[in-house]
Amino acid sequence: MHRTRVRVAEDALDANETIARANRDDFDRAGVRVVNLMSAPGSGKTTLLERALADLENVRVAVLEGDVMGSADADRLSALHIPVVQLNTDSGFGGECHLDANMVRSALPALPLAEIDLLVIENVGNLVCPAEFRVGEDVRAMVASVAEGEDKPLKYPLMFRTTDLVVVNKIDLLPHLDFDLERFQYNLDAVNPGVETLLTSARTGDGVDRLRRWLTAVAGGEGSASADRNAVGAPG
Amino acid sequence: MHRTRVRVAEDALDANETIARANRDDFDRAGVRVVNLMSAPGSGKTTLLERALADLENVRVAVLEGDVMGSADADRLSALHIPVVQLNTDSGFGGECHLDANMVRSALPALPLAEIDLLVIENVGNLVCPAEFRVGEDVRAMVASVAEGEDKPLKYPLMFRTTDLVVVNKIDLLPHLDFDLERFQYNLDAVNPGVETLLTSARTGDGVDRLRRWLTAVAGGEGSASADRNAVGAPG
Numbered sequence: 231m232h233r234t235r236v237r238v239a240e241d242a243l244d245a246n247e248t249i250a251r252a253n254r255d256d257f258d259r260a261g262v263r264v265v266n267l268m269s270a271p272g273s274g275k276t277t278l279l280e281r282a283l284a285d286l287e288n289v290r291v292a293v294l295e296g297d298v299m300g301s302a303d304a305d306r307l308s309a310l311h312i313p314v315v316q317l318n319t320d321s322g323f324g325g326e327c328h329l330d331a332n333m334v335r336s337a338l339p340a341l342p343l344a345e346i347d348l349l350v351i352e353n354v355g356n357l358v359c360p361a362e363f364r365v366g367e368d369v370r371a372m373v374a375s376v377a378e379g380e381d382k383p384l385k386y387p388l389m390f391r392t393t394d395l396v397v398v399n400k401i402d403l404l405p406h407l408d409f410d411l412e413r414f415q416y417n418l419d420a421v422n423p424g425v426e427t428l429l430t431s432a433r434t435g436d437g438v439d440r441l442r443r444w445l446t447a448v449a450g451g452e453g454s455a456s457a458d459r460n461a462v463g464a465p466g
Numbered sequence: 467m468h469r470t471r472v473r474v475a476e477d478a479l480d481a482n483e484t485i486a487r488a489n490r491d492d493f494d495r496a497g498v499r500v501v502n503l504m505s506a507p508g509s510g511k512t513t514l515l516e517r518a519l520a521d522l523e524n525v526r527v528a529v530l531e532g533d534v535m536g537s538a539d540a541d542r543l544s545a546l547h548i549p550v551v552q553l554n555t556d557s558g559f560g561g562e563c564h565l566d567a568n569m570v571r572s573a574l575p576a577l578p579l580a581e582i583d584l585l586v587i588e589n590v591g592n593l594v595c596p597a598e599f600r601v602g603e604d605v606r607a608m609v610a611s612v613a614e615g616e617d618k619p620l621k622y623p624l625m626f627r628t629t630d631l632v633v634v635n636k637i638d639l640l641p642h643l644d645f646d647l648e649r650f651q652y653n654l655d656a657v658n659p660g661v662e663t664l665l666t667s668a669r670t671g672d673g674v675d676r677l678r679r680w681l682t683a684v685a686g687g688e689g690s691a692s693a694d695r696n697a698v699g700a701p702g
Contacts, residue, residue: 270506270507270508270591271506271593271614271618271621271622272506272611272613272614272615272618297621298594298621298622298623299620299621299622299623300620300621302617302620302621325594325624326594327563327592327594327595354594355506355593355621355622356563356592356593356594357507357591357592358534358561358562358563358590358592358595359563359594359595375508375613377508377611377613377614377636377639378507378508378613379508381538382507382508384535384536384538385507385533385534385535385536385538385591386507386534386535386561386591387534387535388561400613402642403613403639403642403643406638406639406642407639408669433644
């Protein structure tokens with residue numbers, strides 16, 4: 231008799247991985263490419279998106295906005311006349327500190343997948359938990375503000391190690407900070423050698439065209455290989 | 467027959483509360499007052515402590531340093547020749563996003579409680595999870611960098627609601643930002659009316675004397691009442 235062994239999923243992260251794959255399958259079937267955009271609170275994710283998505287040509291984009299509470303960011307992005315869906319994580323006690331695959335799955339019916347090429351999932355502002363939970367994305371991007379200091383890759387290594395792009399934002403503040411860009415790059419190389427970086431200022435618009443080109447390339451199918459390479463569960 | 471009902475602790479937060487009370491009892495017995503210092507990543511907590519603790523007169527202080535990984539901040543503070551104990555939370559997969567009462571309890575034997583008046587617990591940089599876990603503190607303080615934007619009290623309400631002090635840091639950057647201090651105060655009042663605020667620049671030293679006076683007052687016994695008022699489990 232042939233017997234098949236199926237290992238029972240052991241924990242929440244396994245369950246999350248199962249649902250993330252289901253999300254990814256749904257996105258693939260619809261031909262939608264998905265970016266999981268992460269950062270610390272106040273790094274400028276939403277302002278960057280406002281700038282970059284406003285002039286994104288030939289790419290039909292939607293945003294899934296994750297916040298503990300409120301819809302201020304979703305309201306801002308709705309002004310771009312693109313589909314924006316808000317996910318709030320505050321049903322728990324103090325709120326969940328990240329999106330997980332099941333939360334994203336619950337939002338799928340509200341997303342016009344057949345009508346878009348690219349979905350940007352703006353995660354909850356947090357450098358720890360979001361890195362642990364795949365949500366079905368093709369690629370991961372994170373924003374690091376120069377105001378946060380150059381030591382962050384060493385203090386939050388999983389986040390910086392599993393991302394496919396590091397957007398170094400608020401570079402207009404560099405003359406007013408002690409931030410050492412070379413030291414930041416050195417620290418980043420220590421946890422994620424060769425990861426792509428972009429320098430931007432969401433405030434002045436500097437570098438936003440490069441982010442726009444990166445998003446357009448993702449929408450066109452680039453990035454999957456690195457997303458697989460950087461699988462969360464893979465050895466460092 | 468007289469019967470006593472004891473409700474069984476139901477979840478991790480209950481267990482945490484039990485251990486937090488045990489920590490608090492130990493601190494009280496030793497005559498040590500405890501500040502739980504929280505913020506987003508890169509708000510300047512450590513630099514503020516370096517400045518404020520360097521010239522803290524008549525208060526014997528120690529620091530318990532919480533990080534996912536590494537000991538860079540603890541190393542910096544050790545230069546002040548005060549007791550510094552490092553707690554790393556990376557035993558989990560991507561690391562815990564906060565300190566909890568049991569982690570702090572595990573550090574108690576390493577702390578010279580009989581020889582200090584004040585313990586500052588520098589929590590993991592995160593605006594969500596640390597607010598949910600009491601660790602045995604008398605008072606809570608948080609640092610909000612003006613570079614993070616004025617909307618943060620509305621997006622992370624539990625953190626801003628349960629703190630006894632909001633240190634608004636990096637005010638030297640105000641001329642270079644669109645940050646609206648009045649709007650920030652308005653948003654803060656919406657979630658924690660009347661909470662004490664201090665404006666500081668850890669970089670220039672501006673306002674650090676006020677933080678030093680606040681820490682000295684805490685060491686002298688002020689703040690407990692508000693800590694109880696702001697108990698995490700209390701209704702908003």
